[in-house]
Amino acid sequence: MDESTLWGLVHAERAALAEDLAGLNQTQWDAGSLCTEFTVREVVAHLTAGASLGPARWMAGVIRCRFDFDAMVAYRLAQQLGADHNETLERFRRAVTSTTKAPIPVAAVLGEVIVHGEDIRRPLGIRRDYPIATLTRVAEYFHRSNTTVPSGRRARGLRLSATDGPFSAGAPDGAPVSGGTLALIMAMAGRSAYGAELTGAGVAAITGTE
Secondary structure, three states: HHHHHHHHHHHHOOOHHHHHOOOOOOHOOOOOOOOOEEHHHHHHHHHHHHHOOOOOHHHHHHHHHHOOHHHHHHHHHHHOOOOOOHHHHHHHHHHOOOOOOOOHHHHHHHHHHHHHHHHHHHHHHHOOOOOOHHHHHHHHHHHHHHOOOOHHHHHEEEEEEEOOOOOOOEEOEEEEEEEEEHHHHHHHHOOOHHHHHOOOOOOOHHOOOO
């Protein structure tokens, strides 16, 4: 896919997430997410921050936080929280069609929206029927990359195959892992909660539960 097509997928996923967020109550906004350090509201602010930082501002934050990337994430997240969850959501809505990003591939931005969207939806019991083409693109990227999460390292030496789409990758003689494309993505992203949706001898390896 070219960048224009990938940005279209990013914008569609952001818009879908904004729609899901619109119906949340205060308790849900304050709930924990699968990104265990953050509440639902904080994950949304983190996504807004990511859509608001070009290379120059991103590097300025890195320098300001003395190359402590966790500190930089917290710093930028705090900038986007707003006074309450309504403002948090409004800021995210304004970022839906943004093409601003840190110096990372657009495919990584798409992966971030998918993973953090699930970080929010899964604990709240919200289900999204993702387009399989979108999920397949993210799975392919995650399998070969360690840009934002060590997804490629988690999948190393394994043979991955989706049961709901065309994604298939990995060593022919590797320990097999099969399941839905979303579950494979989330496992590569380090979300062990999705391990129950996978089968095969390599599940413990990809979920870090060996």
